[in-house]
Amino acid sequence: MSARAASPGRILVxxxxxxxxxxxxxxxAVEPLRQPGGPAIAVDRLRSGPPGIATxxxxxxxxVPLCDLVARDPSDAFVLACFSDPGLHAVREAAGGRPVMGIAEWGLLRALTLGDQFGIVALSPASVQRQARYVRQMGLGARYAGSWPIAATAEETAGEAVRDRLIAAARHLVADRGAGVVVLGxxxxxxxxxxxxxxxxxxxVEPTQWAVAAALGALRLAAS
Amino acid sequence: MSARAASPGRILVxxxxxxxxxxxxxxxAVEPLRQPGGPAIAVDRLRSGPPGIATxxxxxxxxVPLCDLVARDPSDAFVLACFSDPGLHAVREAAGGRPVMGIAEWGLLRALTLGDQFGIVALSPASVQRQARYVRQMGLGARYAGSWPIAATAEETAGEAVRDRLIAAARHLVADRGAGVVVLGxxxxxxxxxxxxxxxxxxxVEPTQWAVAAALGALRLAAS
Amino acid sequence: MSARAASPGRILVxxxxxxxxxxxxxxxAVEPLRQPGGPAIAVDRLRSGPPGIATxxxxxxxxVPLCDLVARDPSDAFVLACFSDPGLHAVREAAGGRPVMGIAEWGLLRALTLGDQFGIVALSPASVQRQARYVRQMGLGARYAGSWPIAATAEETAGEAVRDRLIAAARHLVADRGAGVVVLGxxxxxxxxxxxxxxxxxxxVEPTQWAVAAALGALRLAAS
Amino acid sequence: MSARAASPGRILVxxxxxxxxxxxxxxxAVEPLRQPGGPAIAVDRLRSGPPGIATxxxxxxxxVPLCDLVARDPSDAFVLACFSDPGLHAVREAAGGRPVMGIAEWGLLRALTLGDQFGIVALSPASVQRQARYVRQMGLGARYAGSWPIAATAEETAGEAVRDRLIAAARHLVADRGAGVVVLGxxxxxxxxxxxxxxxxxxxVEPTQWAVAAALGALRLAAS
Amino acid sequence: MSARAASPGRILVxxxxxxxxxxxxxxxAVEPLRQPGGPAIAVDRLRSGPPGIATxxxxxxxxVPLCDLVARDPSDAFVLACFSDPGLHAVREAAGGRPVMGIAEWGLLRALTLGDQFGIVALSPASVQRQARYVRQMGLGARYAGSWPIAATAEETAGEAVRDRLIAAARHLVADRGAGVVVLGxxxxxxxxxxxxxxxxxxxVEPTQWAVAAALGALRLAAS
Amino acid sequence: MSARAASPGRILVxxxxxxxxxxxxxxxAVEPLRQPGGPAIAVDRLRSGPPGIATxxxxxxxxVPLCDLVARDPSDAFVLACFSDPGLHAVREAAGGRPVMGIAEWGLLRALTLGDQFGIVALSPASVQRQARYVRQMGLGARYAGSWPIAATAEETAGEAVRDRLIAAARHLVADRGAGVVVLGxxxxxxxxxxxxxxxxxxxVEPTQWAVAAALGALRLAAS
Structure with missing residues (x-):
């Protein structure tokens, strides 16, 4: 065993x-993944984006704005930090081979290793529909206990007031749907x-954390 | 953004x-994942184990030996570095909440993010049967292009002579089975x-690398 | 049995x-579906669109342009005539309850009634990937024989030169993949x-024809 | 755009x-689909049939009676108007290439375009079993929220008294099973x-309407 | 351990x-299952049936003839010895609780215990279609390697001349489709x-043998 | 029809x-399957085994003990009488071609012929997880209504006190999960x-009975 010099690199979330x-x-959320000598982990928002991804x-x-941004940004890896994984495959085309991680993708994959059936706490009934489609698209339906909405906007979820609703939704997924692990949607x-x-x-599972952890792995392994 | 002191910790592969x-x-293979200030990544073999996992x-x-070893080992996380993920669920019971990552598990999960259908290069027809069962058990059958054996022992795969057979098997999986990504089995x-x-x-995908990357993530995030 | 006056109405393809x-x-292709006294069937292109949907x-x-166009267009029903069904769910939101039919969606549904396994003739390997994801998203994987690309652009497919390649791809899907019915992708x-x-x-199956046939049905049945 | 003379033709339901x-x-139910200049849509019953399809x-x-009837009937297309789709594949053999549409088949396909998960209001527990088998046979299990019986005969369902039970069953499918669209079984x-x-x-979804709409489409497109 | 008197009973194949x-x-084929003191195992044909089940x-x-025959026959259990399992669920209704075993059903179930993927040697392309539908209806698609036809009638399969074609079809299923076990269809x-x-x-797997073995089990266990 | 001399043979449960x-x-439970002139059916326990299979x-x-025991035991067929089917594939390797039947395997297969959806009465939540994995591994998820635990040890289940809990669990599976048949887990x-x-x-379904019935069939058919 030995230790090697930190890889240079930057992850844009x-x-x-x-x-x-x-x-x-x-x-x-991603603060615990920042390490001395490790890749920079920058977090930014799409200034032209909507206040939340509701519809x-x-x-x-x-x-398209994400593709354009990624195409011209010099970062070494990207994380799309919205649970709809918007444009994941288009952004991968734009990234020219640099890793692009979706948080729904990695949140669900991590969940597969923590319990048999996963449930998702969703913002709204419309999100539930999107998640059902996405879980099927990923081919993970055999492990999916379902999604349950809390009737909140993305912005509201960042506040304290929504916590009880999150807990109630997670409890429902465990008690009534058989979820053994819950993903924050x-x-x-x-x-x-x-x-x-x-x-x-x-x-x-907090999905952005795991998408960033995956990006860190991809950067470390890029040269191997 | 800030950087924090490295987590203490040790991963036993x-x-x-x-x-x-x-x-x-x-x-x-795991050398690129070792970082100054990061967790120690130790690699060891089960001295009582068979020369290879063939049957x-x-x-x-x-x-049982893996469970016993893990129960008494003070490491903070474990990686089971055999593509049969032997005893994954039993070892998790033995680990008392410490992360235990299987390499088949994480090799397949990583593959899901790199292509639509994954194929696996297998050691033998018996391995192919095990992999078919395991892919179904994980619920990933909708993304599985198949496995293809190279008729080698685990020990032989570590040498140079087997490389052409690996390449031929991988080519078969891509050309004839529609694999878009290949996992080394x-x-x-x-x-x-x-x-x-x-x-x-x-x-x-080299699966041990991704199981270790996941263990690194789990250690970083354990306290969050 | 009786006959009733034709419904007023207009379908925009x-x-x-x-x-x-x-x-x-x-x-x-949709000409045979135009009937005296029946809904008008208009066909238009997205002038701001790319020359073909390749990536x-x-x-x-x-x-977004499709959503905007549909939101302000007074037609009674819409057909999205691209086999990627781009924005199908977003356009449905924009249509305010008016029917929106995707051609991939209806081409595949019609195929389910004509044979046990369906195959799709695709433009390119990138289309094959999109189709595999979409078939899973629709939940139709159990009937999917696969897609096969012909290496052409959308524009080229409208010419005669590509016919032999279409036939060769369709033959491959039937003979080697077990397709009993083929959808033009x-x-x-x-x-x-x-x-x-x-x-x-x-x-x-020519998919636009069936999406328009479905739109005709939806218009006729809207008042019932 | 132009309009063409109505196709000759007759659909036998x-x-x-x-x-x-x-x-x-x-x-x-099919009256709205009859159009001046369009195909005749005749509805008939199998006089030798049971009073309802219960077992x-x-x-x-x-x-066999359906096959014999279809073989000697000169209609251009047929719709089997029982939600068990009895003999669908045998009748297709008997029809010699003329379109034969099943109402369960088309009711379910239409439902796939109106919501993510479909539920079915069934006559009886025995119907529920048949529907479960049929949904699997069609390969649509990933979209199936379930069936719920109302304990009525086919004849009773044509009366007013059963309406409340239909509504209660549909509500159950939406509220407790997650159905986003309901098919009348x-x-x-x-x-x-x-x-x-x-x-x-x-x-x-009223399934006979959609099977007839599909037959109309098939007749219009037969010559194209 | 002790031994008990043979159950009275009769199985009609x-x-x-x-x-x-x-x-x-x-x-x-069922001769090896006849035992002194065990149930009688009678084999009969449906005299009104077609010479073979081709369409x-x-x-x-x-x-209907099978239902009528079973309803009035006093046997204790029945085996439907045609690989289409014709009328399996209707005959069960007619049998009034007496066991009714289908040979496709039991042939496939036995195969699940002998290999990972099963293939079926079929009479004709039409049989292949029926088998594909039936395997899905049973919910066994994840273990199905496919069916391969030999272009023979049921009667011909009982002769020697067809043996080479059976072997060729079975070899194809193993070598090209990945079957680990083959069922005679x-x-x-x-x-x-x-x-x-x-x-x-x-x-x-010879499927009638296993359906009869299951009927023997059911008779023995009926009183327990 | 004729009757033949009983096969020699011995089944070890x-x-x-x-x-x-x-x-x-x-x-x-297996007593009804013992017949004069039929195979001996011996039942034994693994003396080195745990008091119950809980974890x-x-x-x-x-x-490993099961493999060793089977390798040196002269019985003609084996039944593994624990619903986890522990080591089923390894024991098959050890048996050198002699039949080895798992009780979960055969209990579930028999259930497939008795109802559309099967439920399993489980010992504990940990058993439920194992069963969910095993049902997926067998590829039977499309027929699985779920498992429900009774919070008992294996030893307790052999007593009378647990009966009410078994009935309550079975009722839950039927009424709330849609099971049409229940397997004792x-x-x-x-x-x-x-x-x-x-x-x-x-x-x-009592699963050991059906695994033994299958072993009886395999012995009878071994020479055919």
Whole structure:
């Protein structure tokens, strides 16, 4: 065993909505992954984005700006920090081979290793529909206990007032849907992870953290 | 953005077979993930293990020793470095909440983010059967292009002579089975990753690297 | 039995790319569905669209313009005439309850009634990836024989030169993949339907025709 | 754009049971699809059929009579107006290439375009079992929220008394099973479509209407 | 451990076609399951049945006669000895709680215990379609390697001339489709089981034998 | 029809735990399958086994002893009488071609013929997780209504006190999960089969009985 010099590198975590509160929640969530000598982990928001990704149009409207931003940004890896993974495949085309990680993608993959059936706390019924489609698209339906909405905006989820609703939704997923692990279905919910996990006694996945952890791995392994 | 002091911590990568050549290949593969100030990444073999995991009995026979070893080892996280993920759920019970990552598990999850259908280069027809069962158990069948055997032992895969067979198997998976990404189905194959990727022009996943990357993430995030 | 007065109404078939040749092929394909006293069936192209939907960015880039166009257009129903069904769910939001039909969606549904396994003739390997994701998203994977690319642009498919490649791809899907019915995976291929069907001796679905037929049904049934 | 002369043609909608009330309900349901200059849409019942398709034997017993009837009937297309789609594949053999549409088949396909998960209002627990088998046979299980029985005969469903039970069943499917769209699982229920849809605030599919709409499309496109 | 008196009882194995050659092949196949003191195992053919079940109409046409025969026959259990399992659920209704076993059903279930993926040797392309639908209906698609036709009638399969074609089809299923076990897809093929198994070096299931073995189990356990 | 001399032969039913009460319950359950002139059916326990298979380690710990025991035991067929089917594939390797039947495997296969959706009464939440994984591994997820735990040890299930909890769990599976048939998820529950079936009015499968019935069939057919 030996230790080697830190890789140079920078990860850009992009919040596709323009909310400062959500962006701040994301920044706090990824703080434990910043390491001396390790890659810089920058967090930014799409200034032209909607205040939150509520409708399918919201999700689709940010794809071209995200592609353009990524194409001209010199970062070494990117994380799309919205649970709709908007434009994941288009942004990968734009990134020219640099890693692009979606937070829904990695949140769900991490969940597969923490319990048999995963549930997702969603913002709204419209999000539930998108998540059902996305879980099928990923081919993970056999492990999906379902999604449950809390009727909040992305911005609201970054505040304290929503915590009880998050816990109630997570409890429902565990008790009535058989979820053994719960994924927070919005980047803005990041600050509530521990409180929800403590309340339900089951693992809770904050998806941006795992997408960034994956980006860190990809950077380290790029040269191997 | 800020940077914080490195987490203390140690990851033990356990090769469940007793082969020194395979263990050395694993050690080299995880070298890029060792970082100054980061967790120690130790690699060891199960001295009581078989020379390779060829039969189902081989896979099942190492579970109790792995559980015992993990129960008394003070490491902060564990990686089971055999593509059968032998005893993954039993070892998790033994680890008392410390992260335990399987390399098949994480190799397949990483592959899901690199292509639509994944193929696996397997050691033998018996490994192919195990992999088919495991992919179904994980619920990933909708993304599985298949496995293809090279008729080698784990120990042989750590040598140079097997490289052409690995490339031929990977080519078959891409050309005839529609794989867009290939996973190396034995920890001993680690040293061939780049050569296979270069030959087939598609991403190739070395699974131990990604299980260790996941363990690094889990350690970083444990306190958050 | 009686006969009633024709419903008033207008269907707008939108080609999301800007190709005049593709638009003309679509217009010819839907001609048999125009009936005296029946709804008008208009065919138009997205003038701001790319010349063809080749990349995922192409597909995603037309969503907002399509939403805007549909929101202000007074037609009674819409058909998105690109086999990527770009923005199908977002356009439905924009249509305010008026029917919006995707051609991939309806082409695949019609195929389910004509054979056990369906195959898709695709433009390119990138289209194959999109189709694999979309078939899973629709939940139709159990009936999917696969897609096969012909290496052509949407514009080229509207010409005669591509016919032999279409037939070869369809033959491959039947003989080697077990397809019992073949779907043309680009609106521009519409003029080749009969020739391909005659050549392979199996049903071939031209998807825009079936999306328009469905829109006609929806208009007729809207008041019932 | 132009308009062409109406296709000649005749669609025979066959109610496999002998109930006059169910036949009348079907006839009323397809009325909006009759158009001046369009195909004749005749509705008839199988006089030798059972009063309703309640048991599996009922469903299987009508297959040979249906085949014989279709073989000697000169209509251009057929719709089997029983939600068991009895003998669908055998009748297709008998039809010699003329289109044969099943109402369960087309009711479910239409539902796929109106919501993410579909539920079915069934006559009885035995119907629920048949529907579960049929949904799997069609390969649509990933979109199936379930069926819920109302304990009625086909004949009873054509009357007013059953409406409240239909609404209660549809509400259960939406509220407790996650259905986003509901399919009426018996041709006799046709007259209740709008009332159920208004009550539950979700799309409700009357399947015979969509099977006939598909037959209309097939006739129009037969010559193209 | 003790031994008890043999249960009284009689199993009727019904060949739904009228072929004497097929019936004789079935009778020979079940001979090893006849035991002194055990249930009588009678084999009969449906005299009104078609010479073989070739079309879907053939399959559907025998359901009512089978139901009638079973309803008035005093046997204690029934086996439907046609690989289409014609009328399995209707005959169960007619049997009033007495066990009714289908040979496709039990042939496939036995195969699940002998290999990971099963293949089926089919009579004709039409049989392949029926088998694909039936495997999905049973929910076994994840283990299905496919079916391969030999272009023979049921009657022909009972003769020697067809053996080479059976072996060739079985070899194809193993070598090109990944089958680890092969099921003979027609009761008439029973006499070839050992020859095919010897030729391909993989388990081959004769399905009538396993349906009868299951009926024997059901009779023994009926009183427990 | 004729009758032939009984096959010689012996089936060893192995309880992988060391509980005498569970072993006695198994012995009583298989009694109806013992026949004069038929194979001997011996029941034994793994003396080195844990008192019950509660944890995943329990399940994995018995594999090597089971393999060793089977390799040197002269019986003609084996049944692994623990619902975790511990080491099923490894024991098959050890058996050198002699039949090895798992009780979970055969209990689930028998259930597929008795109802559309099967539920499993489980010992504990940990068993539920194992069963969910195993059902997926077998590829039977499309027919799985779920498992429900009763919070008992294997030894306790052999007593009378647990009966009410078994009935309550089975009722839950039928009423709330849609199970049409229930499988007893522990060999120790064998004595309660009839009582549970009477209470819920649905078929209940005692899995050891069906694994032994299958072993009897395999012995009878071994020479054919």
């Amino acid at each position: 992009l919040n596709p909505n323009s909310s400062e509160a959500v962006t701040a929640a994301i920044d706090a 399918q149009r919201d999700a689709d409207s940010v794809v 919005c980047a803005g919910m990041a600050g509530h992870r521990r409180a929800v996990a403590d309340a339900i006694g089951r693992p809770v | 356990l090769n469940p077979n007793s082969s020194e050549a395979v263990t050395a290949a694993i050690d080299a 189902q009995r081989d896979a099942d026979s190492v579970v 034995c920890a001993g194959m680690a040293g061939h990753r780049r050569a296979v990727a270069d030959a087939i022009g598609r991403p190739v | 939108l080609n999301p790319n800007s190709s005049e040749a593709v638009t003309a092929a679509i217009d010819a 995922q960015r192409d597909a995603d880039s037309v969503v 680009c609106a521009g291929m519409a003029g080749h339907r009969r020739a391909v069907a005659d050549a392979i001796g199996r049903p071939v | 066959l109610n496999p049971n002998s109930s006059e009330a169910v036949t009348a309900a079907i006839d009323a 599996q034997r009922d469903a299987d017993s009508v297959v 018996c041709a006799g229920m046709a007259g209740h479509r709008r009332a159920v849809a208004d009550a539950i605030g979700r799309p409700v | 019904l060949n739904p076609n009228s072929s004497e050659a097929v019936t004789a092949a079935i009778d020979a 879907q109409r053939d399959a559907d046409s025998v359901v 027609c009761a008439g093929m029973a006499g070839h089981r050992r020859a095919v198994a010897d030729a391909i070096g993989r388990p081959v | 192995l309880n992988p735990n060391s509980s005498e009460a569970v072993t006695a319950a198994i012995d009583a 995943q380690r329990d399940a994995d710990s018995v594999v 522990c060999a120790g529950m064998a004595g309660h089969r009839r009582a549970v079936a009477d209470a819920i009015g649905r078929p209940v």
